[in-house]
């Protein structure tokens with residue numbers, strides 16, 4: 338029986354394992370290696386600082402999230418050795434016929450000088466659950482001054498999340514009658530990679546009183562004077578929320594499987610590594626020209642599951658990923674924008690999502706906001722189990 342080894346039980350790893358198990362019905366041995374006991378619904382981290390979600394509701398134990406045919410091994414992957422078809426995890430050496438790297442990526446706080454001692458005290462973040470929980474207390478305690486949200490450099494997971502955070506923060510303070518100025522700095526020339534979306538967001542920011550400062554990379558934080566510093570100048574803050582550039586998993590970097598930032602180069606359609614025909618990568622771990630989102634991981638999992646099933650059946654890999662991704666941007670506590678795109682185009686019209694839709698792309702609506710809140714339920718109960726976002730051919 339063929340052995341499929343999946344590294345990482347995050348969004349991509351769990352979606353893939355469950356989908357593949359559903360297709361193969363016991364005809365291959367599927368093992369997932371995961372270092373953490375709990376799986377995180379990371380999109381929920383954005384809402385924890387505002388008290389919309391509790392921290393507890395954003396994680397669940399990994400084991401019950403996997404179909405019974407999938408074996409879970411709790412161990413940390415140390416090294417990947419494709420020439421010998423082996424992975425070192427904990428004390429074990431695991432052989433495989435097909436390997437899938439789904440180890441995600443991490444916010445690399447060490448890439449921004451001066452924050453080590455200040456992290457979670459003066460400098461905050463919401464890209465980890467602990468960070469989101471502490472940031473809630475900091476926001477509750479802020480009565481005036483300037484809140485700076487800084488995307489220090491790229492790439493980052495879900496580039497829409499810092500924008501959503503800035504809009505939510507502005508409304509959070511306004512509702513409490515507190516005079517807090519909210520400034521969002523981004524390292525990129527545009528606040529969002531799609532020009533038509535960037536234009537809408539600029540208009541929203543102006544209307545809602547959020548100051549946007551694009552093209553402002555941050556290299557250093559001077560905690561003594563409370564300033565962020567970069568090649569384009571410096572900016573003072575009273576409270577700083579920093580999103581550092583992200584790097585691939587250390588095990589990937591250590592094994593020489595990644596590019597300079599630790600992302601695994603793959604064929605952007607097949608999601609298979611170029612050097613090794615039996616090694617795939619998907620989700621945040623893969624070096625792909627699309628956004629690092631759970632929605633992208635969802636579409637990728639469908640493709641990798643079909644390709645692995647094809648390879649195991651001896652028919653080869655014929656399924657192609659087209660770069661599909663969806664992104665919600667909350668413009669306040671009641672409205673949101675939904676955008677969708679693939680390698681070739683941005684989506685127009687409507688997305689027929691189960692229970693949620695039809696959602697209007699490129700419009701700011703209350704329904705989009707409700708859909709964003711409902712997506713946590715859909716994630717736990719449908720999407721992790723390999724259910725489709727929408728009917729095939731909806732685009």
Ligand SMILES: Cc1cc2nc3c(=O)[nH]c(=O)nc-3n(C[C@H](O)[C@H](O)[C@H](O)COP(=O)(O)OP(=O)(O)OC[C@H]3O[C@@H](n4cnc5c(N)ncnc54)[C@H](O)[C@@H]3O)c2cc1C
Pocket residue numbers: 344345346347348349350370371372373376378379380381382383412413414415439440441442463464465494495498586587588619620621622629630631632633634663664665
């Ligand atoms: C604040 C925030 C908001 C977001 N908002 C959205 C959103 O609105 N919509 C959206 O679609 N996406 C959003 N995302 C992004 C989304 O959560 C990620 O893109 C998604 O989780 C990627 O899935 P993944 O499986 O590739 O990585 P992850 O989910 O991070 O999983 C990687 C897994 O690999 C494990 N792992 C890593 N290294 C090892 C090792 N050496 N050994 C064993 N296990 C290992 C980790 O423990 C983890 O479980 C958001 C993320 C954040 C942080």
